[in-house]
Amino acid sequence: MPDQTHQHQATASVEARTDAIEAAFHERGMEPANFIREFKHLAEEEWVPENGARVVAKAWTDPAFRERLFANGREAVTELGLSMPPHHRHLVVLENTPNVHNVICCTLCSCTAFSIIGLPPDWYKDLEYRARVVRQSRTVLKEMGLDLPADMEIRVWDTTADTRYMVLPVRPEGTEGWSEEKLAGLVTKDAMIGVSRL
Amino acid sequence: MDGMHDLGGKQGFGRVRYSLRAQTFHEPWEKRVNALYSLAVKLGIFNMDEYRHAIERMEPRHYLSASYYERSLTSLATLCVEKGILTQEELERRAQGAFPLALPSAPGRTNVATRETLKVGDKVTVKSHHVHGHVRMPGYIRGKSGVVVGVSPPYPFPDAHGHGIEAEHEPTYDVRFDARDLWSDAADPAFVHVGVFESYLERAK
Ligand SMILES: [Fe+2]
Numbered sequence: 001m002p003d004q005t006h007q008h009q010a011t012a013s014v015e016a017r018t019d020a021i022e023a024a025f026h027e028r029g030m031e032p033a034n035f036i037r038e039f040k041h042l043a044e045e046e047w048v049p050e051n052g053a054r055v056v057a058k059a060w061t062d063p064a065f066r067e068r069l070f071a072n073g074r075e076a077v078t079e080l081g082l083s084m085p086p087h088h089r090h091l092v093v094l095e096n097t098p099n100v101h102n103v104i105c106c107t108l109c110s111c112t113a114f115s116i117i118g119l120p121p122d123w124y125k126d127l128e129y130r131a132r133v134v135r136q137s138r139t140v141l142k143e144m145g146l147d148l149p150a151d152m153e154i155r156v157w158d159t160t161a162d163t164r165y166m167v168l169p170v171r172p173e174g175t176e177g178w179s180e181e182k183l184a185g186l187v188t189k190d191a192m193i194g195v196s197r198l
Numbered sequence: 199m200d201g202m203h204d205l206g207g208k209q210g211f212g213r214v215r216y217s218l219r220a221q222t223f224h225e226p227w228e229k230r231v232n233a234l235y236s237l238a239v240k241l242g243i244f245n246m247d248e249y250r251h252a253i254e255r256m257e258p259r260h261y262l263s264a265s266y267y268e269r270s271l272t273s274l275a276t277l278c279v280e281k282g283i284l285t286q287e288e289l290e291r292r293a294q295g296a297f298p299l300a301l302p303s304a305p306g307r308t309n310v311a312t313r314e315t316l317k318v319g320d321k322v323t324v325k326s327h328h329v330h331g332h333v334r335m336p337g338y339i340r341g342k343s344g345v346v347v348g349v350s351p352p353y354p355f356p357d358a359h360g361h362g363i364e365a366e367h368e369p370t371y372d373v374r375f376d377a378r379d380l381w382s383d384a385a386d387p388a389f390v391h392v393g394v395f396e397s398y399l400e401r402a403k
Contacts, residue, residue, distance in 0.1 A: 012294060014227055017289070018231050020289045021278070028283070032233070035240075039232065039236060040229055043232070090350045107204070108203055108205075119222040122215070122220050123216045123217070126215055127211055130205045132211055137377070145216075154386070155388065160394070161350065162370070
């Protein structure tokens with residue numbers, strides 16, 4: 001049981017507290033150093049927005065894939081060699097149109113389809129975005145540089161369960177005939193969260 | 199619990215601290231904390247619902263003043279102490295300073311007995327439940343009505359899973375609410391969708 005009574009000493013720095021847990025894990029044979037190395041590789045090399053960008057580009061160029069993506073996102077992304085952690089059991093792909101704009105958030109913590117769109121940016125996990133985007137979507141998006149036309153319908157998606165969401169942006173005009181690879185280069189993490197349009 | 203973490207719709211917050219190509223991590227210790235709690239989950243010391251709940255149980259002043267990864271660190275340490283893996287004394291001796299933990303948990307609950315299978319198009323109301331333990335119903339939808347637009351596969355029921363209680367898995371329903379039904383005219387017009395567990399819902403009357 002946590003003991004809140006002995007707060008007589010100054011709180012240790014976050015680094016010292018992290019070191020304490022890592023050392024305790026090490027002493028118990030849990031091999032934290034190996035896992036930290038593995039995790040850094042995943043965070044830096046594997047869970048990157050380039051994954052989602054490939055999904056988006058394929059959905060733009062392959063109508064049959066697009067349908068499969070809407071029907072079962074989690075299964076469809078495996079066609080590109082991508083995967084989601086076991087507890088992300090469902091991927092819902094939200095289609096932007098010229099009249100509809102989707103934006104995702106997690107008001108309770110920070111949930112995202114991180115293995116597809118990349119780990120959430122700092123501001124996504126901040127108190128301001130979590131508190132405000134559900135209630136003041138148009139205002140918040142405008143403050144973040146996305147000034148949507150008045151007749152654009154806004155759909156906010158709060159990630160409160162194990163379903164994960166990603167936004168499928170509208171394919172930019174003037175990209176006819178582009179390769180999937182070149183198209184993927186246009187797609188950003190922010191566009192797949194829905195705080196920007198391409 | 200109606201905790202400090204339940205931020206959706208809270209007023210008074212300023213502009214989002216947005217930047218282009220924003221980073222996830224800023225300090226090396228943050229990645230280590232993320233890795234260490236992932237390792238604990240992988241080793242079966244606790245699950246993600248317990249992890250989230252231990253963050254929610256942080257003393258509200260601590261919750262609001264801590265950075266995102268300090269909240270992760272606090273949850274990790276709290277659960278390791280509660281599960282008997284470590285003691286707070288050991289952590290404080292090693293850290294050479296105080297190591298604040300989250301406050302104790304209230305009891306969890308199992309699935310709600312009266313729940314029914316829903317489908318896309320059904321009009322639903324979120325039950326007016328006030329839960330002591332972990333719950334994934336944001337307060338802003340309590341008692342509100344909307345329409346089911348999506349159905350998920352069954353997931354562990356967080357109110358039980360966050361407390362190590364056995365329970366049936368439940369689907370969640372993506373429910374579409376009108377922002378004006380949630381906050382009347384004190385909201386920007388929009389549809390707000392929330393993934394709502396079956397136990398939290400009933401058919402709209
Ligand atoms: Fe979350």
